[in-house]
Amino acid sequence: NAGVTQTPKFRVLKTGQSMTLLCAQDMNHEYMYWYRQDPGMGLRLIHYSVGEGTTAKGEVPDGYNVSRLKKQNFLLGLESAAPSQTSVYFCASTKSGGSGANVLTFGAGSRLTVL
Amino acid sequence: AQSVTQPDIHITVSEGASLELRCNYSYGATPYLFWYVQSPGQGLQLLLKYFSGDTLVQGIKGFEAEFKRSQSSFNLRKPSVHWSDAAEYFCAVGPTQGGSEKLVFGKGTKLTVNP
Numbered sequence: 001n002a003g004v005t006q007t008p009k010f011r012v013l014k015t016g017q018s019m020t021l022l023c024a025q026d027m028n029h030e031y032m033y034w035y036r037q038d039p040g041m042g043l044r045l046i047h048y049s050v051g052e053g054t055t056a057k058g059e060v061p062d063g064y065n066v067s068r069l070k071k072q073n074f075l076l077g078l079e080s081a082a083p084s085q086t087s088v089y090f091c092a093s094t095k096s097g098g099s100g101a102n103v104l105t106f107g108a109g110s111r112l113t114v115l
Numbered sequence: 116a117q118s119v120t121q122p123d124i125h126i127t128v129s130e131g132a133s134l135e136l137r138c139n140y141s142y143g144a145t146p147y148l149f150w151y152v153q154s155p156g157q158g159l160q161l162l163l164k165y166f167s168g169d170t171l172v173q174g175i176k177g178f179e180a181e182f183k184r185s186q187s188s189f190n191l192r193k194p195s196v197h198w199s200d201a202a203e204y205f206c207a208v209g210p211t212q213g214g215s216e217k218l219v220f221g222k223g224t225k226l227t228v229n230p
Contacts, residue, residue: 041222042119042205043159092159098214100146100211100214101209102209108156109158
């Protein structure tokens with residue numbers, strides 16, 4: 001009964017390096033989301049997916065790419081990391097996200113530092 | 116565009132004291148309203164939600180919130196705070212038109228509990 005699992009939990013990158021954050025959920029949820037959390041900014045949506053094989057841009061998508069090849073996994077990629085991408089990244093999922101009434105289940109977060 | 120304001124960035128209370136965290140929203144209609152809590156190093160967890168009906172809603176851990184349409188507010192309350200309530204609290208607004216990708220979070224209120 002793991003819920004939403006994010007890996008890695010911590011990562012330090014140098015400017016220009018690439019990396020992928022993995023989000024895995026075992027609740028058979030259709031919708032998945034990637035947020036970033038910065039001090040004093042709350043959570044901002046990067047990308048989301050409404051089902052396997054689909055992705056869409058959120059509020060702050062620049063510099064990130066995503067893929068949802070399997071229903072249970074949602075990957076967030078940084079092709080060329082920049083210091084502005086230093087943040088805590090949260091993955092979330094929900095059974096059916098077609099309504100604003102849905103409750104999100106969050107992972108524990110991945111802290112990324114770009115030097 | 117919808118928005119959420121949490122006027123207090125940081126609140127400190129003594130253990131056993133009462134607590135009220137403020138949340139104001141801007142939206143064309145009555146939205147779906149949520150309070151999430153983030154304990155240190157953890158993801159967000161739902162405390163309570165309001166969709167319709169009784170304007171006083173009960174949540175987990177002894178929290179409650181009251182929806183006041185006239186004030187566009189959804190303040191969170193607890194009669195007696197415990198040390199384990201120290202966390203960051205986020206108010207969120209979900210749209211009545213569209214999906215969870217349009218969920219908007221406030222910037223959060225950090226709660227410190229003194230012994």
